Amino acid sequence: MTIHSVTTATARPLLERGDKRDAILRAATDVFASRGFFNAQVADVARAAGVAAGTVYLYFRSKDDLLVSIFDRTMREWIEEGRASVAPIKDPVERLRAIARVHLGRMGRDRSLAVVFQVELRQSTKFMERFSATALREYLGIIREVIVEGQATGAFRREINPTLAAKLFFGGLDEMATNWILSARRYAPVNDVDAIIEMFVRGVANVRTAASRIPRPTPRKARRP
Amino acid sequence: MTIHSVTTATARPLLERGDKRDAILRAATDVFASRGFFNAQVADVARAAGVAAGTVYLYFRSKDDLLVSIFDRTMREWIEEGRASVAPIKDPVERLRAIARVHLGRMGRDRSLAVVFQVELRQSTKFMERFSATALREYLGIIREVIVEGQATGAFRREINPTLAAKLFFGGLDEMATNWILSARRYAPVNDVDAIIEMFVRGVANVRTAASRIPRPTPRKARRP
DNA sequence: GGTCACTGAATGAATGGTCATTCATTTCGG
DNA sequence: CCGAAATGAATGACCATTCATTCAGTGACC
Numbered sequence: 001m002t003i004h005s006v007t008t009a010t011a012r013p014l015l016e017r018g019d020k021r022d023a024i025l026r027a028a029t030d031v032f033a034s035r036g037f038f039n040a041q042v043a044d045v046a047r048a049a050g051v052a053a054g055t056v057y058l059y060f061r062s063k064d065d066l067l068v069s070i071f072d073r074t075m076r077e078w079i080e081e082g083r084a085s086v087a088p089i090k091d092p093v094e095r096l097r098a099i100a101r102v103h104l105g106r107m108g109r110d111r112s113l114a115v116v117f118q119v120e121l122r123q124s125t126k127f128m129e130r131f132s133a134t135a136l137r138e139y140l141g142i143i144r145e146v147i148v149e150g151q152a153t154g155a156f157r158r159e160i161n162p163t164l165a166a167k168l169f170f171g172g173l174d175e176m177a178t179n180w181i182l183s184a185r186r187y188a189p190v191n192d193v194d195a196i197i198e199m200f201v202r203g204v205a206n207v208r209t210a211a212s213r214i215p216r217p218t219p220r221k222a223r224r225p
Numbered sequence: 226m227t228i229h230s231v232t233t234a235t236a237r238p239l240l241e242r243g244d245k246r247d248a249i250l251r252a253a254t255d256v257f258a259s260r261g262f263f264n265a266q267v268a269d270v271a272r273a274a275g276v277a278a279g280t281v282y283l284y285f286r287s288k289d290d291l292l293v294s295i296f297d298r299t300m301r302e303w304i305e306e307g308r309a310s311v312a313p314i315k316d317p318v319e320r321l322r323a324i325a326r327v328h329l330g331r332m333g334r335d336r337s338l339a340v341v342f343q344v345e346l347r348q349s350t351k352f353m354e355r356f357s358a359t360a361l362r363e364y365l366g367i368i369r370e371v372i373v374e375g376q377a378t379g380a381f382r383r384e385i386n387p388t389l390a391a392k393l394f395f396g397g398l399d400e401m402a403t404n405w406i407l408s409a410r411r412y413a414p415v416n417d418v419d420a421i422i423e424m425f426v427r428g429v430a431n432v433r434t435a436a437s438r439i440p441r442p443t444p445r446k447a448r449r450p
Numbered sequence: 451g452g453t454c455a456c457t458g459a460a461t462g463a464a465t466g467g468t469c470a471t472t473c474a475t476t477t478c479g480g
Numbered sequence: 481c482c483g484a485a486a487t488g489a490a491t492g493a494c495c496a497t498t499c500a501t502t503c504a505g506t507g508a509c510c
Binding site for chain 2: 485486487488
């Protein structure tokens with residue numbers, strides 16, 4: 001309909017196939033985001049995409065397959081974007097900032113996708129495990145690498161555990177995203193990036209305070225010469 | 226059955242009522258954790274609790290009510306425990322440490338409950354919103370208070386945003402918990418508390434490095450006298 | 451340039467299976 | 481024996497998935 005057929009008989013259907021697949025995936029993202037995966041009906045997705053219920057099954061194996069496809073496609077783009085944003089930067093702190101920008105920027109740009117990622121995808125350990133085993137591991141790996149290199153250049157303290165640091169960093173971003181999803185107030189989560197980085201890098205402590213220097217501090221009033 | 230009835234006619238049923246209610250809630254936690262809320266059948270819960278399917282409805286309004294009850298009860302205990310652990314402590318850093326200990330300690334002690342909290346409860350925004358609006362807000366409030374007071378005593382820098390700091394702190398703990406749930410390796414998440422606190426308090430930066438002092442640092446190689 | 455048969459995409463009503471929930475009946479303690 | 485508590489088979493909704501049918505282009509042939 002939209003594209004005039006100029007090429008051979010097989011070429012046009014292929015083009016439209018991609019378009020329609022995208023449309024269904026887009027519709028599924030919106031419907032899952034608003035009703036929740038389990039409460040959403042395939043018929044709802046079909047209606048939102050402007051096709052009949054049966055048509056969904058010409059493009060996807062099952063309802064689950066819709067969720068998995070959303071996940072796979074987005075994650076691929078996301079990891080690519082993350083790597084690309086880090087690549088040209090040298091300074092470790094700026095690299096973290098770039099990752100945070102991409103992370104929160106992407107979320108802020110597409111609320112339905114964010115809801116699916118922050119909430120719907122985490123249903124039942126079935127999806128979680130897939131999420132965790134593949135993409136999340138890779139994503140955490142990228143952050144970890146940045147930290148390890150930062151330690152090598154001397155920007156970051158050597159005694160911190162890079163794996164732990166990566167989890168905390170990711171956890172912070174993730175929480176910011178979830179918080180944004182569930183908040184009625186409309187703001188751009190990406191605006192908090194600088195404050196997040198500052199806090200992650202410098203910590204909350206006042207540098208002049210002894211409390212920040214020892215793992216299990218003794219209260220200072222006990223000091224007695 | 227378990228408790229011999231010594232009291233009046235109405236007292237015994239009340240006692241057993243509580244016991245059975247607990248048993249069903251406990252069973253529900255385990256079943257939801259292993260099969261996932263939507264895939265679990267009420268009959269599974271009943272079987273695990275050693276009662277008939279219909280009996281569940283003598284104690285709970287609906288399947289949803291099971292999840293909500295798990296949530297309400299746990300959260301109440303949890304917030305109490307959190308407050309109690311903070312109350313006797315003065316040092317702000319130690320207060321954060323106490324919160325982290327309670328948080329990860331509790332998770333580590335009851336894996337099924339942890340799964341329900343980290344995964345199952347986050348299904349569909351319906352539960353998430355409930356989670357977020359009431360308990361999470363209160364919990365974040367406790368953390369925030371600790372930080373505000375830490376700023377007052379001079380332990381924490383005044384320029385950090387306490388709300389943001391609370392979110393990052395909670396996000397870090399939350400991620401540690403989720404990571405633990407999904408990891409095949411068995412360890413006690415509470416063991417990471419000291420490292421988490423150290424990193425949150427002091428930051429990742431090497432103090433001697435310029436990169437940590439300015440929000441948007443200029444690469445140092447550009448320095449030219 | 452009109453007709454026709456063909457192909458594969460699209461449709462949506464019908465199917466079948468799966469549970470949450472109910473309630474008539476049974477059990478049990480006192 | 482009574483009433484409360486428990487049972488579990490039966491009910492009824494719901495919805496993913498299927499598939500017989502329709503539709504719309506396409507090329508061939510006259």
